[in-house]
Structures are given as structure tokens and as C-alpha cells.
Amino acid sequence: MIDFELTGKLKSQQQMMRGFAEQAMRPLARKYDEEEHEKPTELLKMVQGFMKGGVGGSMGGGGEKKKKEEGGEKKRSEANLTTAIAVEETFYGDAGIALAFPGQGLGGAAVQATGTPEQKAEFLARFSEDEPVWGAMAITEPEAGSDTANIRTTAVKDGDEWVLNGEKIFVTSGKSALEDSKGFVVVWATVDPKAGRAGIKPFIVEYGTPGMQITKVEDKLGIRCSDTVSLSFMDCRIPEKNILGSAEVVDPKKASTKGFKGVMATFDATRPLVAMMAIGVGRAALDELKRIMAEEGLEIRYAISPGRMTAIERDIMDMEANLKAARLLTYRSIWMLDNGERNSLEASMAKAKAGLAVTHITQKCVELMGPLGYSREMLFEKWMRDAKINDIFEGTGQIQMLVTARNVLGFGRDKLK
Numbered sequence: 001m002i003d004f005e006l007t008g009k010l011k012s013q014q015q016m017m018r019g020f021a022e023q024a025m026r027p028l029a030r031k032y033d034e035e036e037h038e039k040p041t042e043l044l045k046m047v048q049g050f051m052k053g054g055v056g057g058s059m060g061g062g063g064e065k066k067k068k069e070e071g072g073e074k075k076r077s078e079a080n081l082t083t084a085i086a087v088e089e090t091f092y093g094d095a096g097i098a099l100a101f102p103g104q105g106l107g108g109a110a111v112q113a114t115g116t117p118e119q120k121a122e123f124l125a126r127f128s129e130d131e132p133v134w135g136a137m138a139i140t141e142p143e144a145g146s147d148t149a150n151i152r153t154t155a156v157k158d159g160d161e162w163v164l165n166g167e168k169i170f171v172t173s174g175k176s177a178l179e180d181s182k183g184f185v186v187v188w189a190t191v192d193p194k195a196g197r198a199g200i201k202p203f204i205v206e207y208g209t210p211g212m213q214i215t216k217v218e219d220k221l222g223i224r225c226s227d228t229v230s231l232s233f234m235d236c237r238i239p240e241k242n243i244l245g246s247a248e249v250v251d252p253k254k255a256s257t258k259g260f261k262g263v264m265a266t267f268d269a270t271r272p273l274v275a276m277m278a279i280g281v282g283r284a285a286l287d288e289l290k291r292i293m294a295e296e297g298l299e300i301r302y303a304i305s306p307g308r309m310t311a312i313e314r315d316i317m318d319m320e321a322n323l324k325a326a327r328l329l330t331y332r333s334i335w336m337l338d339n340g341e342r343n344s345l346e347a348s349m350a351k352a353k354a355g356l357a358v359t360h361i362t363q364k365c366v367e368l369m370g371p372l373g374y375s376r377e378m379l380f381e382k383w384m385r386d387a388k389i390n391d392i393f394e395g396t397g398q399i400q401m402l403v404t405a406r407n408v409l410g411f412g413r414d415k416l417k
């Protein structure tokens with residue numbers, strides 16, 4: 001049975017994270033927006049404390065799957081839900097700062113989705129150590145964004161090493177991962193360009209590996225505390241064992257895309273978390289708008305007929321409904337993940353809905369606040385800037401709708417492009 005009521009334990013963790021978000025993160029939101037890429041060092045110790053206490057779960061990208069049957073009973077997990085709750089609350093505090101906390105990120109999620117048990121033990125264990133560790137993932141290239149199958153970065157076997165050559169762009173936390181002695185980037189590259197999707201495999205490239213270089217640090221619209229970089233790989237040699245999963249390329253004519261499925265499995269785990277990020281930002285803007293409206297004496301009359309409502313009441317109810325719908329869709333996709341069920345459709349639906357909802361809500365809040373919404377005196381303009389990324393990374397809104405349509409209609413990639 002699906003039950004979206006949080007357990008007592010999760011509710012108290014949520015309360016704790018909310019307090020941290022409101023009292024410790026929110027007051028620093030403007031400072032770290034303006035000091036782009038500076039690390040929120042004064043908050044890191046507290047965050048580490050939460051994570052060790054199990055509050056954050058695998059904050060910053062979990063993707064834990066529990067689907068083993070024990071004595072006929074399906075074993076349930078709350079690992080992803082715990083992470084999701086922490087994500088919503090920290091993004092409620094501040095999106096940029098939340099993304100600048102160390103953690104698994106997409107890199108850890110990719111290991112979780114594609115690694116062998118030994119690789120998971122080796123690389124994921126780093127995230128439970130005392131010192132904060134960074135993981136990042138590089139798929140996007142100048143010619144491969146939404147169309148991830150177009151990846152041109154190559155990995156060629158040479159003795160007991162892989163040699164990587166190519167360019168990656170827009171890597172979240174790439175700088176942090178490469179400045180961290182235990183950090184790593186999961187790089188997707190093709191071992192056989194002729195094999196199409198089947199040739200694309202994930203590789204772990206560790207901090208300090210010669211041949212990997214940061215070529216650009218982005219100056220961004222929003223989430224400015226988080227670093228986003230371009231990376232170049234020039235004869236970058238990594239150990240043979242750093243390929244995640246199998247190196248086997250199955251004949252593309254048999255339509256098997258085993259390695260590439262890892263990209264999708266990674267996204268199935270992380271798209272619901274991006275949806276939760278969006279929901280956190282949307283809730284921050286909406287709560288603040290309602291607080292100010294209440295101070296001004298505006299009462300939202302939920303029980304009156306639509307014909308008698310003011311435009312502002314209608315707008316606020318519409319935003320609340322959208323946020324709630326996005327959260328319920330997202331909880332469902334996370335519930336499926338925690339119960340070992342395939343959630344590709346639900347993960348895309350949740351991300352599409354939450355991305356749209358948060359861009360709409362934050363813009364509407366700027367509009368309703370008038371000039372104060374546009375001013376840097378308040379955080380509304382920042383929330384609007386921070387919101388947009390949720391509709392871009394890990395698959396744009398349009399791509400989520402395409403995935404949803406393909407799933408619902410039963411069409412393959414060839415039929416619905």
C-alpha cells in the first residue's frame with residue numbers, strides 16, 4: 001500500500017532540518033549568492049553532523065535501491081525518502097548553499113546505479129568518512145546535451161589502463177571534486193563510437209589524475225554558490241578497474257544498450273531529488289509571500305466560491321495546489337525507488353511538474369511583490385534565478401515530457417523524437 005504519511009522519526013528529522021535551514025542557511029543566502037563559489041564553511045561542520053546522525057541520508061544524490069525479498073516479504077527502505085526530505089528542507093534554506101555541501105552528488109548516484117558490489121564498497125564508503133568528500137558526474141558535451149547518446153569523449157584500452165580523450169561541459173561540483181583528495185568525477189565516454197549507445201560507459205576519474213583539467217568555471221544566473229565547470233581530458237590514463245560495471249559492448253543490432261542504461265538508472269534516482277530541490281525553492285518563495293501578505297492583513301479565504309475570490313487569493317491557491325501536486329508526484333517516484341520498483345516514468349513526471357511549478361511560482365511571487373520582488377533587498381528575485389535550473393539539469397522539462405509521452409503511449413525513441 002502506498003502511504004505518504006511521514007513516520008514520527010522522519011517528521012522529527014524534517015523539523016530539525018527545517019530549523020537548520022531557516023536559522024543557519026537562510027540568513028547567509030544573499031552573502032553566498034554574491035560571493036559566487038565561496039564555500040559556506042561555517043555550516044559544513046553542522047551538515048556533517050546531520051549526515052553522520054543519518055538525518056541527511058545520502059544527501060546530494062542517493063539512489064539506494066532495496067528490492068531484495070526476505071522470506072517472501074518485500075524489504076522496504078526509507079533511504080531515498082530520508083534524503084528527499086533533507087533535500088527539500090536544505091533547498092528551502094538556500095539552493096546555492098545546499099548544492100555547495102559536499103556529498104555523493106551525481107557521481108555517487110552513478111556509482112550506486114552502475115557499479116559492481118566491490119566498486120560500490122570502495123567508492124561509496126568514502127562518503128561515510130569523517131572528512132567531507134565530493135562526487136560529480138560528467139555526461140554533457142558541446143554536442144551532447146539532451147541527446148546523451150551523442151557523446152564523443154572516447155575511452156581506449158591500453159594495457160591495464162583506459163585512456164580518456166574529450167571535453168565535458170557544465171559539471172556540477174566539478175571544481176570541488178577535483179580539489180578534494182578523495183573526490184572523483186564519473187565520466188561517461190564511448191569505448192566504441194560505432195556501437196552508439198551500447199558503447200557508452202561510465203568511468204571513475206579520481207582527484208589529481210594527470211590529463212584531466214578544468215578549462216572553465218561558469219558564471220551563472222542562479223545557484224551561484226555551487227561551482228559548475230568544463231573539463232578537458234587529454235590522454236588521461238585511469239586504471240582498468242575504474243570502468244563502472246562491465247566493459248562488454250553488446251552488438252547494437254541486438255538493440256541492447258546495457259552500459260547506457262546506467263545513465264537512465266542514475267537519472268531515475270536523481271530526478272526525484274531534483275524535483276524535491278525545486279519544491280524546496282518554491283515553498284521558500286511562497287511561504288515568504290504568504291507571510292508578508294498576512295502582515296499586510298490579507299487573509300486567504302479558502303472556503304468561499306471562486307467567483308468571490310480576489311485575484312491574489314486565486315493566485316496563491318493555484319501556487320499551493322501546484323506545489324502540492326508536485327510533491328505528491330515526487331513522493332510517489334521516491335516511494336517506488338525505495339520499494340525497488342522501476343520509476344522512470346514517475347521520476348520524469350515529478351521532475352517535469354516540479355520544474356514547471358517552481359519557475360511559475362517564483363515568477364508569480366516576484367510579480368505579486370511588485371518592485372520589492374525585483375529588488376535585491378528581498379530574496380524573491382534570487383529564488384526566481386535559483387528556480388530555473390531545476391527545469392534544465394538532469395534533463396530539461398521538454399525532455400521529461402518526451403520521456404513521459406513515450407512511456408504513456410508505448411512509443412520508442414525512433415517513433416517519438
Ligand SMILES: Cc1cc2nc3c(=O)[nH]c(=O)nc-3n(C[C@H](O)[C@H](O)[C@H](O)COP(=O)(O)OP(=O)(O)OC[C@H]3O[C@@H](n4cnc5c(N)ncnc54)[C@H](O)[C@@H]3O)c2cc1C
Binds near residue numbers: 138146
Ligand atoms: C548549472 C548547470 C549544471 C549542470 N550540471 C551538470 C552535471 O553535473 N553533469 C552533466 O553531465 N551535465 C550537467 N548540466 C548540463 C545539463 O544537463 C544540460 O544542459 C541539459 O541536459 C540540456 O542539454 P543542452 O544544454 O545540450 O541543451 P539542448 O539539448 O541543446 O537543448 C536545448 C533546448 O532544446 C530542447 N530540446 C532538445 N531536444 C528536444 C526534443 N527532442 N524535443 C523537445 N525539445 C528538445 C531542450 O529542452 C532545450 O530547451 C548542467 C547544466 C547547468 C546549466
